[in-house]
Amino acid sequence: MSSQVLARLRAQRLTRIAAAVLAAIVLASLLVPWLSPYDSYTPDFALLSHPPMLAGAHVLGTDPLGRDLLVRVMWGCRISLAIGVVATLMSVLIGVSWGAIAGYAGGTTDQLMMRVVDVLYSVPFVPFVIVLTVLFGRGLWLIFLAIGAVSWLDIARIVRGQTLSLKQREFIEAARIAGVHGIGMIRRHIVPNLLGIVAVYATLTIPAVILFEALLSFLGMGVQSPMASLGSLVADGASDMQSHPHLLIVPAAFLTAIIYAFNYLGDGLRKALDPRGQP
Amino acid sequence: MNSPSSAEPLLQLQDVSVAYRTASGAAVPVVRGVNLQLAPGEILGLAGESGSGKTQLLLSIIGLNGQHAQLTGSVRYRGQELLGRPIAELNRVRGARIATVFQDPATALNPYLPIGRQLSEVLRFHGGVPGRLARERACELLEAVQVADPHRRLQQYPHELSGGMRQRVVIAMALMASPEILLADEPTTALDVTVQSQILRLLLQLRERHGIAMVLVSHDMGVIAGLADRVAVMYAGRIVEQAGIDALFEQPQHPYSEALQRCVPSLAGPLPQRLPSIPGAPPDPAALAPGCAFAPRCAYRLALCEQRLPELREAGPGHWKACHYDQPLGRLRGELT
Amino acid sequence: MSAVQPELLRVTGLSVSYRLHEAGRRAALLHAVRDVSFELAGGQTLGIVGESGSGKSSIARALLRLVPASSGQACFDGQDLLQLRGAPLQRMRRSLQLIFQDPLASLDPRMSAEETVSEPLRVFEPALSAAERSARARVMLEAVGLSERYLPRLPHELSGGQAQRIAIARALILRPRLLFCDEPLSSLDVSIKSQIGNLLMQLQAQLGLSMVFISHDLAAVRFACSRVLVLYLGRVMELADRDALFSAARHPYTRALLQSAPLPDPRLARRRPAGTLGGEIPSPLAPPSGCVFRTRCAHAIDRCAAQIPALRRVGGSLVACHRAEEIAPY
Numbered sequence: 031m032s033s034q035v036l037a038r039l040r041a042q043r044l045t046r047i048a049a050a051v052l053a054a055i056v057l058a059s060l061l062v063p064w065l066s067p068y069d070s071y072t073p074d075f076a077l078l079s080h081p082p083m084l085a086g087a088h089v090l091g092t093d094p095l096g097r098d099l100l101v102r103v104m105w106g107c108r109i110s111l112a113i114g115v116v117a118t119l120m121s122v123l124i125g126v127s128w129g130a131i132a133g134y135a136g137g138t139t140d141q142l143m144m145r146v147v148d149v150l151y152s153v154p155f156v157p158f159v160i161v162l163t164v165l166f167g168r169g170l171w172l173i174f175l176a177i178g179a180v181s182w183l184d185i186a187r188i189v190r191g192q193t194l195s196l197k198q199r200e201f202i203e204a205a206r207i208a209g210v211h212g213i214g215m216i217r218r219h220i221v222p223n224l225l226g227i228v229a230v231y232a233t234l235t236i237p238a239v240i241l242f243e244a245l246l247s248f249l250g251m252g253v254q255s256p257m258a259s260l261g262s263l264v265a266d267g268a269s270d271m272q273s274h275p276h277l278l279i280v281p282a283a284f285l286t287a288i289i290y291a292f293n294y295l296g297d298g299l300r301k302a303l304d305p306r307g308q309p
Numbered sequence: 310m311n312s313p314s315s316a317e318p319l320l321q322l323q324d325v326s327v328a329y330r331t332a333s334g335a336a337v338p339v340v341r342g343v344n345l346q347l348a349p350g351e352i353l354g355l356a357g358e359s360g361s362g363k364t365q366l367l368l369s370i371i372g373l374n375g376q377h378a379q380l381t382g383s384v385r386y387r388g389q390e391l392l393g394r395p396i397a398e399l400n401r402v403r404g405a406r407i408a409t410v411f412q413d414p415a416t417a418l419n420p421y422l423p424i425g426r427q428l429s430e431v432l433r434f435h436g437g438v439p440g441r442l443a444r445e446r447a448c449e450l451l452e453a454v455q456v457a458d459p460h461r462r463l464q465q466y467p468h469e470l471s472g473g474m475r476q477r478v479v480i481a482m483a484l485m486a487s488p489e490i491l492l493a494d495e496p497t498t499a500l501d502v503t504v505q506s507q508i509l510r511l512l513l514q515l516r517e518r519h520g521i522a523m524v525l526v527s528h529d530m531g532v533i534a535g536l537a538d539r540v541a542v543m544y545a546g547r548i549v550e551q552a553g554i555d556a557l558f559e560q561p562q563h564p565y566s567e568a569l570q571r572c573v574p575s576l577a578g579p580l581p582q583r584l585p586s587i588p589g590a591p592p593d594p595a596a597l598a599p600g601c602a603f604a605p606r607c608a609y610r611l612a613l614c615e616q617r618l619p620e621l622r623e624a625g626p627g628h629w630k631a632c633h634y635d636q637p638l639g640r641l642r643g644e645l646t
Numbered sequence: 647m648s649a650v651q652p653e654l655l656r657v658t659g660l661s662v663s664y665r666l667h668e669a670g671r672r673a674a675l676l677h678a679v680r681d682v683s684f685e686l687a688g689g690q691t692l693g694i695v696g697e698s699g700s701g702k703s704s705i706a707r708a709l710l711r712l713v714p715a716s717s718g719q720a721c722f723d724g725q726d727l728l729q730l731r732g733a734p735l736q737r738m739r740r741s742l743q744l745i746f747q748d749p750l751a752s753l754d755p756r757m758s759a760e761e762t763v764s765e766p767l768r769v770f771e772p773a774l775s776a777a778e779r780s781a782r783a784r785v786m787l788e789a790v791g792l793s794e795r796y797l798p799r800l801p802h803e804l805s806g807g808q809a810q811r812i813a814i815a816r817a818l819i820l821r822p823r824l825l826f827c828d829e830p831l832s833s834l835d836v837s838i839k840s841q842i843g844n845l846l847m848q849l850q851a852q853l854g855l856s857m858v859f860i861s862h863d864l865a866a867v868r869f870a871c872s873r874v875l876v877l878y879l880g881r882v883m884e885l886a887d888r889d890a891l892f893s894a895a896r897h898p899y900t901r902a903l904l905q906s907a908p909l910p911d912p913r914l915a916r917r918r919p920a921g922t923l924g925g926e927i928p929s930p931l932a933p934p935s936g937c938v939f940r941t942r943c944a945h946a947i948d949r950c951a952a953q954i955p956a957l958r959r960v961g962g963s964l965v966a967c968h969r970a971e972e973i974a975p976y
Binding site (some may be wrong): 358359435472473474502503504507510528529530531532548558570583586590591606 | 673696698803807808811836837838839840841844847849862864865866867868892893902903904905906907908909910911912913915922923924926927
């Protein structure tokens with residue numbers, strides 16, 4: 031089946047473009063800082079906030095401290111992508127386990143577990159992060175904690191719904207008769223048959239996480255200088271928007287490209303897995 | 310090709326082929342060069358297993374094969390060519406002159422509309438008949454299909470009816486515009502056995518009282534035996550035998566027909582230790598070998614069979630077979646397992 | 647058929663009810679199976695025949711503990727199947743197995759044939775190494791007529807007949823004593839039905855299996871079974887030896903079933919008396935009082951509405967009909 035899915039994925043033009051764009055950005059974010067003569071933190075007081083000089087030394091210009099914007103943005107991509115992928119992986123692990131166990135167990139266990147999800151869902155995100163900041167101070171850990179606490183909820187709900195419908199399928203009955211039950215059933219039969227939909231939602235969670243982080247940085251609670259994520263770069267650039275627009279446009283462009291690419295990829299994956307679904 | 314027994318045949322199919330375009334561009338043939346005729350008031354059975362192409366053949370009569378299908382050949386209804394006609398013209402024939410009944414009544418009926426609405430809709434679409442008259446006719450037809458208390462039923466929704474009742478409504482819907490031909494694809498397969506025999510008797514009565522001709526597709530030889538006048542047995546997209554119903558069961562001429570009959574267990578008579586069966590499985594239409602498609606499974610196979618496709622030839626009056634083997638069958642009866 | 651062996655399974659008074667919840671109403675109770683009793687000896691095949699709503703699938707599922715039974719006993723190997731819990735229940739699964747109607751649906755779409763067939767080994771013989779499991783899976787596949795080429799195949803790469811063979815291999819790999827077959831041939835093509843039917847009979851003889859063959863196809867039941875149980879709306883109508891049932895059926899419903907079954911011979915079909923059963927099967931939510939079949943029975947009298955007929959011996963068969971002695975057998 032995977033070869034059919036791959037074939038269908040390849041057939042969709044938008045998905046191919048999205049995959050290519052992502053691959054290019056990932057590659058660039060890895061290679062450019064390595065190849066560039068500039069690093070992301072050494073200031074150059076001679077060239078402060080210089081607009082892009084495409085043919086010159088600083089291809090995309092410099093930031094207010096004279097640091098090469100291209101390299102900073104590439105580092106920003108690395109950080110944003112890393113946060114996106116790692117936080118999503120965490121939330122997938124938690125969300126799938128939670129949802130599958132709740133869905134398979136059913137009854138009171140299911141009700142209790144999903145009520146926990148409901149309660150967490152209703153917690154307003156920003157005040158929650160502020161509270162965490164007060165309690166634990168700022169830092170990369172805070173970001174993972176905050177995002178991790180929130181982004182597994184959607185996946186848990188979806189997985190629980192899928193588990194409920196999977197439970198009715200005949201092969202699950204057949205496995206029960208063969209003696210499989212409990213965690214074994216979840217591990218061997220439920221989760222593998224969920225992977226398709228989980229893959230789709232994971233791909234769509236990554237951009238959501240990246241945006242979360244961007245929001246946090248924009249509010250000043252994200253990564254701290256001199257480290258930069260796309261979000262913090264956008265935040266910095268926004269304050270200088272009128273006089274030095276390139277400081278906002280460049281990181282925003284990359285952020286947008288990444289988000290769009292993941293969304294199209296996720297959508298294409300969804301269509302490839304279920305060709306009879308809605309266009 | 311059969312010569313018409315009386316006047317012009319109601320339906321005439323000549324060299325009809327249906328192929329499906331796959332994603333890779335190849336064309337998979339599901340119906341290959343079929344010739345058929347239907348006389349007025351006649352019930353023609355199309356027998357075969359899955360993959361035989363019988364449903365696709367039925368659908369090709371009124372162009373319901375879907376957008377990826379390629380149809381060639383000729384389908385004439387009363388002399389008029391139907392194949393390749395634009396949808397608007399076909400729609401005037403569909404439902405009005407040629408109606409269909411499919412296997413699953415649940416999908417043929419709109420779950421959100423009451424029965425009466427769905428029945429009258431047929432007439433309003435096909436004749437601009439006003440609501441009240443259409444409802445009266447709907448009532449008449451519900452009675453004709455033996456639905457008790459038809460007035461009350463008109464207000465009911467499909468989910469309030471049992472399976473057998475729903476199929477009767479579907480049949481009534483098919484009859485609303487007084488069609489000449491009824492195309493039925495496994496109309497009783499989804500029903501219980503006691504209800505099935507009621508529906509089959511009903512179909513026979515409809516032919517007796519209203520002279521409706523039918524093309525009945527079924528994998529169940531018992532259903533065909535109870536209803537059809539003539540049978541065409543299909544295998545791998547082609548007709549391998551065509552005969553009157555008695556002739557086919559008494560003296561099948563094609564090894565496949567013979568084997569099919571023998572592998573069905575009977576309700577009376579001696580019980581075999583092992584059921585005769587046909588070794589192997591029906592072929593994949595995407596990978597058909599040259600020659601006769603049944604050859605790999607055939608107990609009577611000759612060397613010629615795998616090389617040359619046998620044509621449909623007359624083997625007796627009104628009895629056609631597509632087979633190279635010329636002797637009467639049954640000689641190997643004891644060895645067929 | 648092997649010599650009659652001691653009794654393997656004795657079911658007494660089995661009842662299965664489902665609670666149906668509808669929004670805004672009180673839960674309705676659907677009695678799928680009412681007071682069903684039968685015995686099965688070792689090596690024997692019992693056919694359970696019925697139409698929709700008869701409860702035939704629920705009997706198998708209740709005995710296999712997939713759904714709860716509301717009352718009754720099922721004595722198997724000295725234990726009551728319906729009372730088992732925990733470890734004994736798990737152990738029981740080695741001895742009782744089931745084959746489903748839709749073979750492709752009964753296989754995990756993501757597991758290869760080998761993984762599916764060897765799964766019971768993983769559960770019940772965890773000490774086996776992967777290689778040993780693989781070897782036993784290969785042997786089972788051969789036993790059901792599939793070469794080892796099929797080991798890595800996924801369900802969507804299998805035909806209906808092949809998938810059913812895999813399902814049979816999985817069911818039999820632990821050498822169960824009793825095999826339930828829930829319409830095992832119904833979704834298969836005619837030419838494949840007889841292959842799989844033969845396979846089941848052959849394996850039964852080889853392994854000394856007892857079978858419960860659930861089907862609406864009377865001809866298949868006649869071929870495969872030595873005794874037949876006829877169900878209608880959850881109750882037993884008739885329980886008889888095969889020959890007695892098919893040549894001298896005593897219950898009006900059995901006769902109606904035999905008369906309605908399509909005959910693959912037009913001359914016989916024409917000669918058959920046109921005694922089609924009228925009406926529809928009543929809803930299991932509102933079964934008729936007294937004898938559940940009375941609403942469609944040509945022989946119904948007042949007593950049939952007042953009193954549920956008991957299953958009693960008439961001739962050599964067990965019949966649940968007040969008028970069984972008066973009605974001539976079919």
